[in-house]
Amino acid sequence: MDLVEVNKVFHDHECDYYDERFAIVHDAASARRALAEVEGLLGRALRAGEVVLDAGCGTGWLAAGLRRARPDVVVVGSDLSAGMLGKARAAGGWPLIQADGTRLPVASGSVDVLVCRGVLHHLPDVPAALAEWRRVLREDGAVVLSSEPTTVVEQHGAVLVRLLLRALHKPLTAEEDFWEVASMAANLHTFTVPQVEELGRAAGFTRPVLRTADWLSTMVLTASYVTHGRRPGLARRLPWRQVEALAARWDALVTDRLLPASLRHTVVGRLQP
Numbered sequence: 094m095d096l097v098e099v100n101k102v103f104h105d106h107e108c109d110y111y112d113e114r115f116a117i118v119h120d121a122a123s124a125r126r127a128l129a130e131v132e133g134l135l136g137r138a139l140r141a142g143e144v145v146l147d148a149g150c151g152t153g154w155l156a157a158g159l160r161r162a163r164p165d166v167v168v169v170g171s172d173l174s175a176g177m178l179g180k181a182r183a184a185g186g187w188p189l190i191q192a193d194g195t196r197l198p199v200a201s202g203s204v205d206v207l208v209c210r211g212v213l214h215h216l217p218d219v220p221a222a223l224a225e226w227r228r229v230l231r232e233d234g235a236v237v238l239s240s241e242p243t244t245v246v247e248q249h250g251a252v253l254v255r256l257l258l259r260a261l262h263k264p265l266t267a268e269e270d271f272w273e274v275a276s277m278a279a280n281l282h283t284f285t286v287p288q289v290e291e292l293g294r295a296a297g298f299t300r301p302v303l304r305t306a307d308w309l310s311t312m313v314l315t316a317s318y319v320t321h322g323r324r325p326g327l328a329r330r331l332p333w334r335q336v337e338a339l340a341a342r343w344d345a346l347v348t349d350r351l352l353p354a355s356l357r358h359t360v361v362g363r364l365q366p
């Protein structure tokens with residue numbers, strides 16, 4: 094099975110409900126949040142004129158958000174899925190490139206910051222992607238990673254999904270079941286910090302600055318995704334976006350400081366040559 098093709102087909106389908114199920118909005122507040130996320134993980138402010146490539150931009154939360162928050166920075170979005178790119182364009186992301194993350198039609202050494210938010214775990218050949226990202230990056234550039242799942246998020250998420258499915262009590266149609274299986278087939282990896290550090294080093298990133306983050310926000314998003322899938326009428330009456338924003342704030346203030354690192358749900362940080 095060609096797992097890149099599986100991802101393309103799945104994300105071309107998912108793009109129609111991605112923002113709603115993942116509580117994504119494209120407004121001034123989310124643009125500020127996108128900028129804060131990137132600059133926080135990068136460890137510095139973006140500089141005017143810098144080139145930022147959002148690899149796997151999806152519906153453009155970062156690509157459109159960064160462009161809105163920092164019009165003096167050149168933000169380019171790329172994604173495998175034409176459907177996702179259509180949504181990113183509608184959200185204000187531009188320019189956009191349709192490309193596999195392991196084969197970017199971008200000149201070597203031309204990118205200052207490559208951002209990758211929740212994409213690495215969809216790529217069948219992670220070492221090839223990191224080598225490609227190292228190629229396109231300037232010597233003093235950085236790859237900013239966020240929302241990459243840790244192993245533990247699958248365990249915690251599975252418990253939540255089981256409870257929700259029991260509570261929502263709605264069997265899937267054959268078509269819904271197909272897309273559920275496609276979703277599982279498209280999510281290829283979970284990571285630990287040492288694994289990503291090692292993968293980064295092998296690709297020529299000698300200075301990894303990585304950590305784990307998040308707990309509550311990922312649980313809220315899992316609940317949103319499942320509830321929208323099973324009971325869309327009910328899901329649309331609940332304020333997922335506000336709850337997710339509060340959960341993300343809680344994670345930044347409490348989870349990322351007090352919860353043991355091994356229990357957190359995402360790998361975040363930066364890789365530098």
Ligand SMILES: C[S@@+](CC[C@H](N)C(=O)[O-])C[C@H]1O[C@@H](n2cnc3c(N)ncnc32)[C@H](O)[C@@H]1O
Nearest residue numbers: 100104149150151173174177193194210211215
């Ligand atoms: C979970 S979404 C994340 C989207 C976006 N970065 C965000 O934060 O909302 C994963 C994205 O990776 C893209 N993707 C999957 N495989 C890819 C590949 N081989 N090359 C480029 N993009 C890919 C999908 O089309 C999808 O838009």
